[in-house]
Every structure is written in C-alpha cells, then in structure tokens.
Amino acid sequence: MLNLPILDRLDVEGYGLFPGTAGTAPGLHVEFKPGLTLVLGANGLGKTTMVTIIYRLLSGPFDIPGLVGRTDLGNIRLTPTMMSAAGRAAFAQRVGDGARNATARLSFRLGQDDVVVERRLSDLTLTHFSINGATTGTDELVNFQAEILRLVGVWSFGDWVLLLRLIAFYLEDRRALVWDASAQRQILRVLFLPPAVAKKWTEDERAILELDSRMRNLSAALYREERALATDEFKAEAAVDVHQELQLLGKLQGIDEEQLQRLEDEVVEVETIRQQARLRFLRAEQERESRFRELERAKLTAISARFPDRSETARYILAQLLTENTCLVCEQVAPEAAAGYTARIDGKRCIVCGTDLSTADGLVPVADVADRRVDRATADLKSIEEDLDEARQALGDADRRHLSHFEGIQKLNYEIAERSRHIDALVKRLPPDEAAMHKQRSELAAMRSRVEELRIDLTIKREQFRSFVEGVSRELATKSENIMHSFDEYAEDFLLETCRLTWSPQKARLGETGGLIDFPAFEIEMTGSNFSTPVRRSGPDQVSESQREFIDLAFRMALISIAGSNGKGSLVIDAPESSLDVVFVARAANVLSRFAEPTRDNRLLITSNLVEGQLIPTLVAKATTTGDRSDRVVNLFKIAEPTVAVRQLRQEYDKMWDFLVGDVGGAE
C-alpha cells in the first residue's frame, strides 16, 4: 500500500494573482475537508494556476522529460530533471512584481504523517519543510525528495512524479491512463509492486533500452560503412563484372534491409490485430451459443404448448430442426420439414398430427406469448450469426496477414544473410592491391560480429525481463478483481452502455527490436449502437469525449481506492466540464460525488468556470451540505485579481453565481 497524498490546506500569500478579500487575511487560504472542494472562477482568475501551485509544491522544480504528451512511456527515462530557469519562473511571469514576496504553503498527509511544504513562487525554492511538526532541512534532494520517498513508499522520485501526474492530478495535458498501455504499466508498477521490485523493473527495462539503442546504433554504423565500402570497391580498378555485381548486391541489400525494418516495425500491430480477431471470434461463438440456446428454449416452449405428449427427445430434436434447419437424425439440411413444422406452430396446430388447437382452452395465449419470444430470439440469433461470420472472416484475414508477415521477415532475414555471405565472397576475389579495402572488410566483419554479440546479449536480457514481468503480472492480476469491482462502483450509471474494465495484458516491444512482452494492463469493454455484445475499446477515439474523460477518472478513482493506504487519496481535476456533453453532466456529477463521499475521506478538488448546466448545481447538491457549503466552494471572483471581463461583467457573473451555487458565500 502506498501513502497517497491527502491534501489538508493551501495558503498562498504575497502573490498578486490572489490578493484576497478585503477584511480577511490577504491571499488565498483553502482548507480541504474530506470530500469535495469546488473552486469556481472565470477565465484568467487563476484556477489552473492554483492547481499548478499545488502540483509544484508536491513535485518541486522537477519534471520527467517526455511525460507530458503522447510519447510511449515504455521508452523514456523516468528520471526527473530540474526544470529550466524559465520553467521555474512560470508563476513569477504571471504577475507584475515577479512574485518577489510570494510564498505557497501546502499541508498534507502521507499515511499517518503530517507534512508541510512551503516554496517561493518566484523560483520554486523550498523555504520550509516539516514532518509531524519537526522542521527538516530545505535541500531539495537530500531533505525533500529523500523524505517524500520514505513517507510515500516508492523507490524513486520519478515514481512520485508519476503518481502525481498519472493519478492525483487530472490536468489539461493529462494522459488518458485507461487507454495508454505504456502509462498504465508504469503506474501499476508504482502502485502495486514493493519498491525493490519496482526498482528492479525500471533498472532492467532501462538496461535493455540502452543495450537496444547501442545495438541499433552500431548496426546503423555498420550499415553505413558497408555501403561506403561497397561504393569504394566499385570505384577501385578491378574486374568489372565483380564490381557490377557488388554494386547490384549492395543496392538489393539496402532495399531488403529497409523492407525488413518496415516489417519489424509492424510486428506489434499485426500481432495485436490477430489477437483481437481471435478474441472477437471466440466471444461471438460463445454469444451465438447462448442465443441459439435461448431460441431453442423459446421454441421448446412454443412446441410444448402444442405438444400432445411429453417426449423430451422428440421435442429436443424438433427444436433443433426448427432452430438450425438441420435434421439431427440424418444431418441433412431440411428447410421444407422445418417450414412445415413452423407453419403448424404458426397456424396454432399440433406439431405432430396437425390438429387445430386454436380453440383448446388455455393453449393459445401461452402459445402466442411463446411465439413472440421465438420471433425475438430468432432476430437476436440472426444478428449474432452475422457478427460471427464477420468475426470468422476477420480472424482468417488476420491469421493470413500474420503468417505472410512472418514469412516475409523470415525470407528477408534469410536473403540478407545469404547475400551478405555472397558479398564477402566477392570481395575476397578483388585484386591484392586493394588490400586496404580487405582490411576494412575484415574490420567490418569484426563489427558485424560485435553487433551479433550485442543482439544475443539483448535476447538473453529480454527473455529474463519477460519472465520477470510475467511473474510480476501474475501478482498484479490477483488485485485486478478488486480494481474492476471498484471501477464498476464508480462508473455505475455514468454510461447508458454496459461498460466494464477487464484485465487484459498487452503485448509491447521494449525498444525497437526483439520479441513482444506481455505487460500488465486493463482495457475497457463497452456495448454500443453497432455492437450487440461488449466490445473492446482499445483507443480513446473509440468512445465519445464525454465518456472518455469520466471512464478515465473512474479508473483513477478505482486505482486510488485499491492502492492507497486505507483506500484513500486526493484527486485534483482542472475544468472537467469542458468536454462534457450536456446530457452526461448529471451522471458525471454522480461519479465525482461518489469519490467525494466524506466517509471515504478522499479529497476531491475540482476547478470550474461558471458554466451553465447541471454540473455545478448537482455537485453542490450532492457533495456539500447547507452547513459546510461555504467552506467547500472557493469563490475566485472574490479572491483573485479581477480580469477586465470580470470587472466589466461583474453583475452578470454574480447573477450566474446565484443561479448555479446559490447564496453560499464561498471560502475567501
């Protein structure tokens, strides 16, 4: 269990953006009670600045290069580096006085420990750091970072930054964790593995990436040298036919190596498509079986309403005949017989002897109901059979593409190796006065064998790492049920579709060469207008923007509740309303309110503009009470330096405030 930060209090003083309210202590002062704190303002009043101040108080002036954006996290170095001077002065640049006397202080808890951190806003320098009331030094590395690691329970400050970025802070430049397999595997590593194991993962991963990079660099250098030498050899005076052949072979080698690289780059995609196609087919097959049985049952009911005796086998065989048009006895397709029996059912006659039963007491209503059920089940079966056919076709296509892809790689590897041997043999036939080139050739041969050694070393290390990850994934998988259950709790009722989280390890390549490794991951499955059964949504573009944001939030909430000590943590969300479809607003408020139930002891900080719609009123109604509303709603219109728009349109903003929030005052 990790000690995720629980925010308690923020004080910002001497900062021009937050002068405060006349008559109260100057500056911005917010106490985070268990549950929701809602920060309301307008553009330019400093909502994002406030959230960023909290983030920087926790991270200090350190970032992981490449963490923001869409770079695959599997390939970046997760070591934080000091921000540039300009980056550290970001808060200073927002105010006229350079934030000369501005400080920000955050009180928060990590597990049982109370922590207070204060920084200068002009350059993020640490000015105060205390744990349980005892002041420690203010050295960023020796005091702050070292103590944070100890208190949180992670092995590196990089992992702390990952926790902040990928779990606690939901900012505009966030990653969609639930759809970002590379970010997910890193955060699962941080959240659920003991620090020593998490460290081994990172270090082994890094060692492989570095080796992979060295091997590729050397390989590229070798390739360039070989090309250069081939050109030199051609220019040299020697037997024309040998040179011509060398030139031709060199060109062919270049073309094939490019083609091989392209195919290697596509391996992950081809493999993933094949896996998905198989999964889709197997699921459609199961679904078809279920619907077939549903129809069979419906037909049995319809038959039994008309059957003169209770012969189970006969009924079963007839139901099969009617369901599949195939006779179970002779296995022949028998549509006429099926049509005949169906006509008897439709005509409300006995299925065996054809006796008119329409007047028999009590039979017809039962039969009618059963018949309607049959019609519905027939349509359901038809639809899944179409899905199944498509899935079968897609699996066949994916399988063929996979086969041809790997045959292509094998063929190219073989041809390149053969051609390489041929080139070496031809070079040996060059005249002796080209000894220098011979020497160069032999040096290149040594280089080639070095590349081969690196390749072998890399293969061994990759296999060791693959095995390590497999063991670790198995451990993580034991927690997956709890995470999925928690996700269901948070996401419940948010979507009209069935939406569930599934444990589904993802194949990825570490570096740019080598085999695929199954990394731990979750995926989202949803039903939709075009899908009758839940289907994997493996990318954020496969769901609407409204769905995307809140599915991701529910995922983060689930991770916090399972990984955080006592199941609690803080979530800071900057402007969630921006992407919300109007009809989803109330549902989104439900998701947020669940996390903000005070009994959970989480901290949920949300910033928002005063926007029309139900998000703010619903949140206020669900997550605050009349008694604590004024403490939970932070009114930046009163605290922040007003913008021109706020000055000129004050009355309209006030009207909107009253409309959305009511007369609650707000923290000042």
Next chain:
Amino acid sequence: MTTNEQLSDGEISTLRRRVRLIVLLDSAERAGLVPLPILRLHTLAYLANVLAPVWDMPALEGKILKRHGGPFYPALQRDLDRLVGMGVVLISGLGHVRDEEGRWRLEGSYRLRRAIAERVLQYLDRLDDERRLAAFVDELAFALSALSDEDLDGAMQEDATYSDPIVGVGNVIDFAEWQQKNYAANAARHFERLLPSGARATPGEKLHFYVRHLHARMHGGRRSL
C-alpha cells in the same frame, strides 16, 4: 458430411471433435461418471486438451475463452447436439438455464447409447492413435472419478492453466495454439520430482498426481485423496 471423396478441413475437425466426445463419454462411463452433466463434460474435454502433453499427445484445441462458469466449447457442443440427433448419445434432464453472466445455456446430462456407439468405438480400437487417446482419456476419467461431484465442478478454480490470474475472464487462454504455455501439464510433469530419486512416474501416475493436487488445493492444503 460427404461420405465419399476427400473430407474438407472443416469436416475433419468436426469428425475429430465427435470422436473425442464419444471417447470422453465412453471413458466417463467406465469411470462411473455418467450421466455426465454438460459443464462437467466440457471440463473433462478441457482437461483432455490441457493434459494431453503429459501423454505425449497434441491438444485437440489449444485455446479456450476464459469464462466465469468454467470451460465451454461451443463447437464441441454443436457436435454433441448432432450426436444426440444421430442417436449415438442420449440426453436426460434437458433444460435451459441462465449462467452467471445472464447467458442462456443448455442443461442436461449425457451418456452414450451403447448399441450405436459401440460400432464406432470398436473401429477406433483398431487404430493405434485412437487407442492411445482412449487410454489417456480413460486414465484421466479414472483420476477424476476420485473427486466428489462438487470438487469436479470446482476443479477449474485450481487448474494451473485455467485459473492463471494473468488471463482475465473474457480473454483467451492460449496454452497450445500460438504459444506453448501449459502450466497444468508442467505441474503434472513436475510431480515426478517428488518421487524417490531415480524413480520415474508413468504418464498415468502423473495424471493421478495432478488430480490429487487439484483436490488438495481445493481443500486448502496438501491433503491427499
């Protein structure tokens, strides 16, 4: 199905599955497991696949979709339907029930109609490969017959391959299709190491060891049968 000419790939697969069903039901009967309820039959079919390497045989089906309710092969079920229609297999207790996920499935118990199945079985007995298969399935059924009905139904919770947490419900367990990752067969083989030095376990003994291991795990310890 064509009776002359060459069989298509699909027809061969169908035939293999039907033969497998007949052999499974035959062995189940000898082991006193019939009438065999539908899910137990699919469990037996799964174990015959996953433990086939112990007998040095290939799995008939190297993958399966992981379900909450245990193994279920839709294609095998369709063939079972056909065998009922042909009169080779008898069904009793027919019904339809919803599973844990709200899906409909057939309920019923199966046994061979000896008068018809015997002809097929006698012919199979003349073929070396099929005789080996029958010996393997016999041994497996005998091993499983030592479990109570309740334990048999819960066995998949402890099977090393099926219960491997790394594959979530709703995902594909691939033990012998695109990869060879068969923890159940590995576990069965592993028990040989527990024998006195130099002693070798027969494949049959390994199956019995594995089933005893399942039983012990279901009862939370190392208690043997």
